[in-house]
Amino acid sequence: MPQSYEPGINRQSRPFPYELRTFASRLEDGKASAELAKWMQAVALGFHGDTLGDAEISKYAASTEVDGQMATGAYLIDATAPEGAWGPDYPVATYAYHRKNLNVGAGTLLPVHQITAVTVRPSHRRRGLLRAMMGSDLAQAKAAGIPIAALTASEATIYGRFGFGVATDSSNIEVTVKGGLEFIVSAAASQGVVEIADVGVVRDLHNEIFARVHATTYGSIGRQDMYRLSASGEPTYGRSEPMKNIRAALHYDASGAVDGYVTYRPRQEKARSTVDIVDFLAVNDAAYLALWNYLGSLDLIDVIIWDSAPVVDPLEWAMAAKRLYKRTVTEDHLWLRILDTPGALAAREYPADGTLTIHVGDPLGHASGIFKIAVVHGKATVTRCPEDGSVESELSMGVSELSSLYLGGVSARTLQKAGRIREDSPRAVARFDAMFAAAEAPHCMTDF
Structure with a gap:
């Protein structure tokens, strides 16, 4: 007899009564397979998104196929479902990955394994499902030669035990614009031209503009195809209806070429009128400040709200009244997990030479x-040393700590004070920080 699917009955008769299955997230003969459709419904359940119809499922499958996404589901073995409940053909846990790249400086875009869609059904938690999916996936990524894995986390305490460390933060900001934005150097915010556009234009421009921004933004990670849809207010995961009242403005440089855009949505709160930024990409500083100048000129608006602002934001220092720029939340954003230490460390740039x-x-x-890390003229040679006691380390840390330090978003001195790294040789921390210091704060513009 098959074991019962009903919660609490015979579920522990097997040490691990689940099968992990991985398949491509793509269309087959113009539509999503039943397996993929049920997997997507399980993801929507885990993130409290809208229930998906056939049209939405096909649309999302077409988009994830562009990214080469691979989906994993955990399925109960030898199980039957109580009448009316989801059956064992629905996964009780989900996981997916796609591969793009990470800007690690000096024009280098490093291949990265991006993990997404991680859910475990509440009735199946604490049974080793996440560990099984994560362990298998990271091992395969390492075997494929990918030096770093990455994710953005909905919860802050899950992924450290798998070796992930916070590498970038992001800020939610509120900028008071009632009466307009005043800039200390007005000419800096008045270069080029900003014009209104149909929001569908952004969908078509997104990939080109993001590629240019990504190539010059330290800490940026590749975006999935769905971004061109979400940036223009089209339905995405978790929202089956188009976004209403979304607007778009484009920035044109001196030659008339588009080098930035902002999409936004006005709304009325009880005590104030606001604009929520949906997506904001600017290829250079001139486009960035000019688009903010435009937002500040909107009539009848009190506050601009953005939930993806950089932690170090030139706008704050461009405004004449700095106190009108407020961070309401700053939290972890991009988490990295080094898989290949020599490969990852040799790829990034270094501002100071030295050995450690x-x-x-x-x-x-x-x-x-x-x-042993030896940096000459900003490039590192990384050598694995024998672990027979013949070589002594100068600094000791876990992979989570090294992953947080990788982009220079936090210093080794700070982690030492937090008790997370150990200095085995005098001034090793100071030497590490000199070598790993970043010329600018890393900033990731992508959730996944």
Whole structure:
């Protein structure tokens, strides 16, 4: 007899009564397979999104196919469902990945394994499902030669145990614009031309503009195809209806070429009128400030709200009244997980030459070892050292700490004060910070 699917009955008769299945997230003969459709419904359930219809499922499958997304589901083995409940053909846990790249400076776009759609049904938690999916996936990514994995987390305490560390933060900001924005150097915010456009134009421009921004933004990670739809207010995961009252403005440079855009939505709160920024991309500083100048000129608006602002924002220092720029939330955004320590460290740029030997601990074994980092003219050679006691490390840390330090978003001194790294040789922390310092704060513009 098959074991019962009903909660609490015989579910522990197997140590791990689940099968992990991985399949491409794509259309087959013009539509999503039943397996993929049920997987997508499980993802929507996990993130409290709208129930998906056939049209939405086909649309999303077409988009994820562009990204080469691979979906994993955990399915109960030998199970039957109580009458009316989702059956065992619906996964009780979901997971997916796609691969794009990460801007690590000096024009280098490093291949990265981007993890997304991680859910576990509440009735199946604490049974090792996430560990099984994550462990298998990271091992395969390492075997494929991908040096770093990445994710953006809905919860802050889940992924550290898998070796992930916070690499960038982002801010929610409110900018008071009642009466207009005044800039200290008005000419800096008045270059080029800003004009209104149909929001559908942004959908068509998105990929080109983002590629240009991504190539010059330290800490930026590749965007999935769905972004061109969400930026223009079209239905996306979690929202089956188009966004209403969304507007778009484009910035044109001196030659008349588009080099930035903002999409936004006005709304009326009880005590004030606001504009919520939907997406904001600017290829250069002139386009960025000019688009903010435009937003500040909107009539009948008190406040502009943006939930993806950089932590170090030139707008704050361009405004004449700095106090009108307020951060309402600053929180972790991009999490990185180094898989190949020599490959990852050799890829990024370094502002100072020097040598340092570090010990990296990794409970999964992918990034662990003793490594000598030798930087000459800003480029690193990373050598794995024997672990027989013949080489002593100067600095010891876990892979989570090294992953947080990778882009320079936090200093080794700060992590030392937090008790998270150990200095084994005098001034090793100071030397590490000199070598790993970033010329600018890393900023990620992508959720996934």
